[in-house]
Amino acid sequence: MSDRALTTCGYCGHRFDVEEGRRSCHACSLVGGGCRSLRCPRCGYENPEEPRALGWLRRLFGREKERA
């Protein structure tokens, strides 16, 4: 079984698969690049996704902590 990242919808509280939310959000930015939203399969609310840089930082610190 693949391990999935789950996220909680900010509107209805449903927990769903990040990958699935990503798939169902259309590229809706005017300038391009997409809006990076996670669309909740239950209520349709588009939850903003953590910016890439932040996730990167988080992992960096996570690893730092592990080493310490």
Add this chain to the structure above:
Amino acid sequence: MSERGETLSGPLAADGVLEREAAAAPGATSLPLVVLVGNPNVGKSVMFHNLTGRYVTVSNYPGTTVEVTSGQARIEGKRFEVVDTPGMYSLLPISDEERVARRILIEREPALVIHMVDAKNLERMLPLTLQLAELGHPLLVVLNMMDEAERVGLRIDAAGLSEAIGARVLEAVATSRRGMERVRAAILELAAGESSPALAAPQLATPLRYEQGIEAAIERVAERLPARWSRSRRGIALLLLQQGEEITRLLRETDPAAAASVEQLTAELERESRRSPTYAIASRRQDLCRGLCARFVAHPSAPHRGLADRLSELAISPWTGVPIVLAVLYLGLYRFVGTFGGGTVVGWLEKDLFGGIINPAFNALMLRLLPAQSGWQHWTRELVAGDYGVVTLGLTYAFAIVLPIVSLFFLFFSVLEDSGYFPRLAMLVDRLFKRIGLNGRAVIPLVLGVGCGTMATLVTRIQETKRERLLTTFLLALAVPCSAQFGVITGLLAKGRATVLGVSVAFLIWLGVVGLVFILAGRLASRLVPGEPAMFYMELPPLRWPRLGNVLVKTLARMKWYFAEILPLFVAASLFIWVGRLTGLFELLLSLFRPLVVGILGLPSAAAESFLYGFFRRDFGAAGLFTLAPQMSGVQLLVACVTLTLFMPCIAQFLVMRKERGWRASLAIAAIVFTVAFSVGALLSALLRSSGVTL
């Protein structure tokens, strides 16, 4: 086709090879077919592996890129072909995956359909159970994830539920193989055709009947269906009536005449029904499922009603809910975003930092580098520096005025979002919004609209019907200020001398006028656009303390989107103004605007510029207003604020409107908004001036 068997070893090997070959050609076997279906993430694949063991075939479903896994189960010596389908939410498919799952159910004749259900979310999953029951195949419902359901204290009366829906219902925990023996026994019994006839096709204790018109149409469509669908007549007729296209195509291949008459019947039903048949059917099912859950699911008796529960109730009930929402808006929007953000922070950044330090220094630097007063040096200097420069104007607007206000707004919004307050707000205003043709769901786009109308117009997608999306888009364009506007307007109007209870009178008048326009326009539009308000109901997630990490991540994500979206427009606007001034076009446009702004609204002629900017972006216009404010009287400022708020949605919002709603709707909205804004502005200006008030 690819094989995903593991390497063979030991005494199993010979048997394994055999099984492998049989499984390699799904559908070719004459084994009874067992299909696993259900929402995504409910444990279908775990159940599949429990049933089939190691040797499975993964193949693309014919004509698609969707992978379907099949394998064999052996129960007491009898073999079955088992297919694991992609997750689906309903038999009315949206995604390719869902479409494939449905095709398997309709095109191949399953001996048994196993509906895997997340026991924690029974109410959300039961509608699909009913749809499957209507398809008429033998049905086994597996309440999976019972471990998690038990952990939260849910108890489900499986026997009672089974009786009510006329299909076997079993509890299971697929991951720990709990309940597997009974599942296997049920497969043997139901799929091998040894069951009693009563169990073969699911039969609801009280049959699910729809509105008369729909029932009549079902009957007429069912009559025309080919014999091979005999078992599923009712179910397929229902699907045809709701979202026929794909199934109609399927029907056309075999029986074009039947397809044609079915299409005609569907169109007739659409025309004659008061509300969309799809909606009528879905809400009928919803009601039934709610009833079933009320009867057969026991929630943990809330032993300790904590503070959160009590707060939650207060937030929903009208007598306490309205004061709460007013307090939240007053503190969050007026105090935090408006007077603190738009007043204090912007004042400091715009006047002191950019106006006092950065811009003069940059201008001096440019003058040193490009000293000539004419020719290319002059124009290049004008492009980046001076009153309209890309750096001095564009960046000042973006970083000194818009950035602080917008970030404070998104912070406020994310706090509300993470606390779980929005669903409660939605319930609270549902009744009110019904009067303007909307329902509780409109809360999210409308509140977000106070952040950025462009973003909010995209978010109208969460609404269920086209009509609601259109109405919300219209109101967002007309009567919902974006946060930069709101911040600047509050910051400016809050300085008015006259106050009531600590809130400036000018601000209250602005709020009253914009609110009145919102309600009147909403009521009028809901009368003019045909259709009825859609039903709204949602389970409430728990109310909780917002977590700092979540709030920051969401705020940052929204800001990132916002700036990726607006910075290019800011630069483009500055460039446009530069080119316009170089060619005289800017002056020409201004001279068109001036008579409106000066003559009709009674504002100083410089205000025409902010209106022109406002067309690029609402926040840009608001920023222009900020720099202009000292030249205006209190009344003029108020008129300008009201008109700018109602004024034309900015280019970005217009583009998104066009993308989401189409040319016709967006041009119509733009025309209406423009007319209303100037009419209301003119009226207010005349009223205030004739009454001689000062603010």
